[in-house]
Amino acid sequence: MTSAATRDAVTSGAVLDTALTLFSERGYHGTALSQIAEALEVRTPSLYNHMRSKQELLQTIVERTVRGVMDDFHEATDGHAEPVDRLYHAVLVYARRHATHRREAIVVNRDTSSLEEPFRSQMQTLRREHEHALRSIISDGVDAGRFVIGSPALGSFAIREMCVSIARWYHDDGPITPEQVAREYTEFALNIVGVGRS
Amino acid sequence: MTSAATRDAVTSGAVLDTALTLFSERGYHGTALSQIAEALEVRTPSLYNHMRSKQELLQTIVERTVRGVMDDFHEATDGHAEPVDRLYHAVLVYARRHATHRREAIVVNRDTSSLEEPFRSQMQTLRREHEHALRSIISDGVDAGRFVIGSPALGSFAIREMCVSIARWYHDDGPITPEQVAREYTEFALNIVGVGRS
DNA sequence: GCACATGACTTATGAGCGTTAGCTAGTCCC
DNA sequence: GGGACTAGCTAACGCTCATAAGTCATGTGC
Secondary structure (H helix, E strand, C coil): CCCCCCCCCCCHHHHHHHHHHHHHHHCCCCCCHHHHHHHCCCCHHHHHHCCCCHHHHHHHHHHHHHHHHHHHHHHHHCCCCCHHHHHHHHHHHHHHHHHHCHHHHHHHHHHHHHCCCCHHHHHHHHHHHHHHHHHHHHHHHHHCCCCCCCCHHHHHHHHHHHHHCHHHHCCCCCCCCHHHHHHHHHHHHHHHCCCCCC | CCCCCCCCCCCHHHHHHHHHHHHHHHCCCCCCHHHHHHHCCCCHHHHHHCCCCHHHHHHHHHHHHHHHHHHHHHHHHCCCCCHHHHHHHHHHHHHHHHHHCHHHHHHHHHHHHHCCCCHHHHHHHHHHHHHHHHHHHHHHHHHCCCCCCCCHHHHHHHHHHHHHCHHHHCCCCCCCCHHHHHHHHHHHHHHHCCCCCC
């Protein structure tokens, strides 16, 4: 008879990873703990050896991702002063992340509304920070005469969301690398804000 | 005593509309029929006088929306031959639709995965049609030397998804009209495909 | 003024959900 | 070699869900 300790024990990391995959495919409410358990070849209650609740899984996923985005942003832009450079690097890391962390992006963008308060509000505040940071770059570029765009706010939305949606169509097994996608998208972003036009 | 016939009878249109609102706010799996019933001030089982199942509500919403997108596209582009004109009008109606039909767009883009087969596959096929139609415009424009873009496929994704996401941030009570948003986004789209560059 | 169709209602069913409790069997350390 | 810890298991809970069935009041058309 197979014993608990003989077979590979399920780790909390594995539970989180499986939850991430299933949440991204079927959504938070569309995923049952029994499905996570089944994927790990374990009975449902055994999951509770590695987590506190289903909600906690979602919170962990969202929090890690949102903080990762902010860290990426600061690391990429802190060394640059020119709006063009700042926008370029901000979009480069943001686009790349959505190709390399597809599941996280999908869950955050679809299931944030399933987070319980007050956690949900906290995460939304964090996301707003990134939103404002990107918009500020564009506004600064317009003020400095580097960018030509009717509405910085709309441009900021368009750039952000076109990057976010990379997660929805990108596939690792395709011919194109995350780096290539990211570079092409920086091009799109600079075009949107009208870099290099009179 | 209020009677069934005295008070305003719930119509199947009202059920669909309420479902649309709630699905867009909480997702398909996150919405219970009891919540739809409560919003209509009716007991849950009474809903079955106006629909066949919860799944049918979702299917109706998705099908109408997807067909509407295709109708819009053909009506807008059929009269034009030039890639620039075709892209302009395709993006104009697509962007505008996502400002005027926010709830539908959100549900279709989030909850298509909750559709039962084979309906889900049928709808995905329909959506692919629009995807390919838009990509063809861009490819044609590149072939004709009108557009300058590294990857038509990526450009097509970026344009589509930035339009789709209008539904996620637009608010009717704001200062900007759907028409203004749509026009600004056509500008973005034409910039992305590099119209008017050497 | 009566029959019928309509659309509410109440009540009930069975399935599935997340979660808890309590038990058991291996593994590691002394 | 024995106790603590780990990580499975089964069983059961309370709840909510979608859905079914049958009842009853109403307004419309004959």
